[in-house]
Amino acid sequence: GAGVSQSPRYKVAKRGQDVALRCDPISGHVSLFWYQQALGQGPEFLTYFQNEAQLDKSGLPSDRFFAERPEGSVSTLKIQRTQQEDSAVYLCASSFETQYFGPGTRLLVL
Amino acid sequence: QKEVEQNSGPLSVPEGAIASLNCTYSDRGSQSFFWYRQYSGKSPELIMSIYSNGDKEDGRFTAQLNKASQYVSLLIRDSQPSDSATYLCAGGVNQGGKLIFGQGTELSVKP
Numbered sequence: 447g448a449g450v451s452q453s454p455r456y457k458v459a460k461r462g463q464d465v466a467l468r469c470d471p472i473s474g475h476v477s478l479f480w481y482q483q484a485l486g487q488g489p490e491f492l493t494y495f496q497n498e499a500q501l502d503k504s505g506l507p508s509d510r511f512f513a514e515r516p517e518g519s520v521s522t523l524k525i526q527r528t529q530q531e532d533s534a535v536y537l538c539a540s541s542f543e544t545q546y547f548g549p550g551t552r553l554l555v556l
Numbered sequence: 557q558k559e560v561e562q563n564s565g566p567l568s569v570p571e572g573a574i575a576s577l578n579c580t581y582s583d584r585g586s587q588s589f590f591w592y593r594q595y596s597g598k599s600p601e602l603i604m605s606i607y608s609n610g611d612k613e614d615g616r617f618t619a620q621l622n623k624a625s626q627y628v629s630l631l632i633r634d635s636q637p638s639d640s641a642t643y644l645c646a647g648g649v650n651q652g653g654k655l656i657f658g659q660g661t662e663l664s665v666k667p
Contacts, residue, residue: 477652488560488644488657489600502654537599541652544590547599 448472450540450548458554459528467523467551471540478521479545480513481537489537495521528555559583562645562658570666575632577661579645582626586647589621590655591630594642603643604630635665 451470459465471478477496481489482505491505497518506513510529515521525532533555539545560581569575577591588607592600604619606612606628612619618631628647632639642662646655 479654481657486564486659488562488646488659489655491654491656494654505654543652544602544605545655546602547592550599 450538450546452536452538452548452551454551455549456552456554458556461530461555462527463555464524464526465528465553467525467536467553469521469523469538469540469548471519471521471538472542472546475540475542475546476518477541477545478515479539479541480521480523481539482507483535483537483550485534492523492536525553528553530555558658559656560645560647560658562643562661564659564661566662566664568664568666569635571635571637573635573665575635575639575663575665577630577632577643577645577663579628579630579658580626581628581647581656583647583649583656584623584626585649586656587650588648589619589628590646590648591617591619591628592644592646592657593639594644594660596641600644632663635663637665637667639663640665 480492483489494502495515510526512524535550538548591604594600606619616633620629642660645658
């Protein structure tokens with residue numbers, strides 16, 4: 447079946463602009479994770495959903511970051527007033543027992 | 557100190573050799589461990605999972621876990637140039653929960 451999909455694949459934003467990143471998980475996967483990966487580093491946990499419930503948002507770096515999964519399927523990660531330090535690859539993973547990653551969204555903030 | 561530590565490399569091995577990748581973790585509550593392979597510009601791809609002490613083999617890959625020493629390793633036998641990638645070690649406290657990743661080890665297999 448289809449894997450995890452993410453859109454857009456690339457996003458260039460001007461500093462101060464709001465962005466929204468979308469994740470479509472594997473059908474039937476209850477758990478959904480967002481990670482941020484800086485160049486040359488491993489992914490860093492941002493937030494976790496089980497169905498529509500956001501169970502852990504301890505990794506969100508500031509209140510400019512917001513995630514939702516209103517119907518327990520598609521999830522959106524929103525970053526308000528983007529800053530240059532937000533430039534990274536944003537990875538979504540869905541899970542039944544093990545996590546499978548989407549292709550990521552590469553965000554560049556100028 | 558990061559919760560999951562890996563040597564960043566690069567680790568260079570000749571084709572056909574055994575590549576040994578190592579990882580240590582600090583959270584004794586970690587119960588599950590994973591090795592992901594990440595090609596440049598691509599997303600992480602799961603290679604192995606291991607939950608109990610000892611060895612777990614899958615084809616050319618063997619994962620080893622020693623909870624007393626808080627140590628996880630990945631051996632790749634008969635290394636191929638196509639194995640050249642960054643290998644990420646990750647640990648989780650709860651099965652199905654968030655993962656803590658190391659910074660990754662870059663492996664280069666020379667023909």
